Amino acid sequence: MLSSLVSGALPVALLAFSGAAEAAYSIDTREDIITTASTLAFDLMKFYDGNQTGKIPGILPGPPDSGIGDYYWWQGGAMMGTYVDYWYYTGDDSYNAVVTEGMLHQTGDDRDYMPRNHTLSLGNDDQGFWGMTAMLAAENKFPNPPPEKAQWLALAQAVWTTQADPIRHDKTCGGGMRWQVPPTNVGYDYKNTISNGCFFNIGARLARYTGNDTYARYAEETWDWLWAVNYIDHESWR
Structure with missing residues (x-):
């Protein structure tokens, strides 16, 4: 019953x-x-504590193996991008100060989203997510930081420039960018879709935004490589 x-x-x-x-x-x-x-947006911000005293701006609690939280560094970048879009489509600037603080805090000393405390575990895809968020901020005309701070377009360009460096690419498998940045990392010799996809994404958008053909050329080469190694399905284009 x-x-x-x-x-x-x-x-x-x-x-x-x-x-x-x-x-x-x-x-x-x-x-x-x-x-x-x-x-x-309000509910999502409950996962973020970077705007609290003593916490680190720009990142979500983690990484998982630290016992602090469930999130990786790149996910903070993706979250910041969500709020850039939120502001753009709604006009609500309630979270703009938090987003600006978080995005600037994670740029690193060279303003290229390679902060010292994440360099040893840095993947090109991790850096790429922050670069795409900076690119989104430039495209959406998200309010730029004060002039003495890094500007959104410059940050996206800096990420692209570091990833275009030949040291991050080789001729294995006909080209492509490596997954990991430090040679000591597991996965340094691995080439994956997401890292190359981020590089392609930023380059294509920079080409459209700036009109610079160099960005377009690299984006085309990356696309062609992804196609050649069948990382893009030739039937579904996925």
């Missing part, structure tokens, strides 16, 4: 939950979309 009651009640409960969620996260009108985005 109990099992039949549970089996009958569960779909009703799930339906009720689904209805509540649908009501809470409506996207029927522009106002609904902004309200839903605002709610999600």
